[in-house]
Amino acid sequence: MNKLKSTLGIIAIAFITLTVVSCKDNKKEQNNADGNHSEMSDDVDHSKMNHDNSDGHHDGEKKEMAMSGDGNSQAVLNDYFNLKDALVADDNAKAKTLGATLATTLENLEISSNFSDTQKTELKDIIEDAIEHAEHISKNEIDHQREHFKILSKDVTDMVAITGTENTVYQQFCPMYDGGSAWLSMSKDIKNPYYGSKMLHCGKVQKEIN
Structure with missing residues (x-):
């Protein structure tokens, strides 16, 4: 027993x-x-991906960022981040309004005398191109807005490379949209402006810009 x-x-x-x-x-x-979506490779099968469609907002997105160099660069970044958030939320009407706002802010951007002649010339070219894409965003439907936001994001990234930033900005990357597309964010959290609620967390942090 x-x-x-x-x-x-x-x-x-x-x-x-x-x-x-x-x-x-x-x-x-x-x-x-x-955690799979932040580690996706470029050859992921689109049809097999499961994306979290949560609409939760990260407080870090609203945090203001102090810029070195040109004071108005801060205003450009603030308007850019607001536009990004509208695309994340699939809000076409708000993106139109914010595209127009950003275009005006870019037009009013004062280029600091602290920059070299080469930097001034580059900034003028960047601003001119960014204004064009912001204006397109202010007049089109969301699919077309996202096409222009891709190029606008490159312009803003190039601007930051010249003006600098005191706080960390995260360059994020979606391998699925248009052969791969980047954008800037104040937060490490992935909130995809190219797909919105369809694939909200599709992407990864590509690099930190300090």
């Missing part, structure tokens, strides 16, 4: 151990799945 009880006890302990390990493995697999 004692031998039987001992055997049953060993079996019970083994069963409990296997159950605990299994739960931990399942939890680990779930966590890995939840």
Whole structure:
């Protein structure tokens, strides 16, 4: 009888151990799945991807950023981030309004005398191109807005490379949109402006700009 009880006890302990390990493995697999989108490679099969369509807003997106160099560069970035948020939210009407606002801010951008002649020339070219794409965004439907936002994002990134930034800005990248497309964000959290709610967290942080 004692031998039987001992055997049953060993079996019970083994069963409990296997159950605990299994739960931990399942939890680990779930966590890995939840973080999968930020680690996507360029050859991911689009049809097999599962994206989180959460609409939660990250407080970091609203944080103001102090710029070195040109004071109005801050205003440009603020308007750019607001426009990005509108595209993330699939809000075509708001993106139109914010595109017009950004175009005006870009037109009023004062180029600091601290910049070299070469930098001044580059900034003028960047601003001229950015205004054109911001104006297109102010007049078109959301699919077309996103096409222009891709080029606008490059312009703003080039501007930041000259004007600098005291706070960290994150350059993020979506491998799925138009052969690969980047944008800037104040937060590490991926909120994709090219797909919005369809694939909200599709992408990864490409680099930090300080």
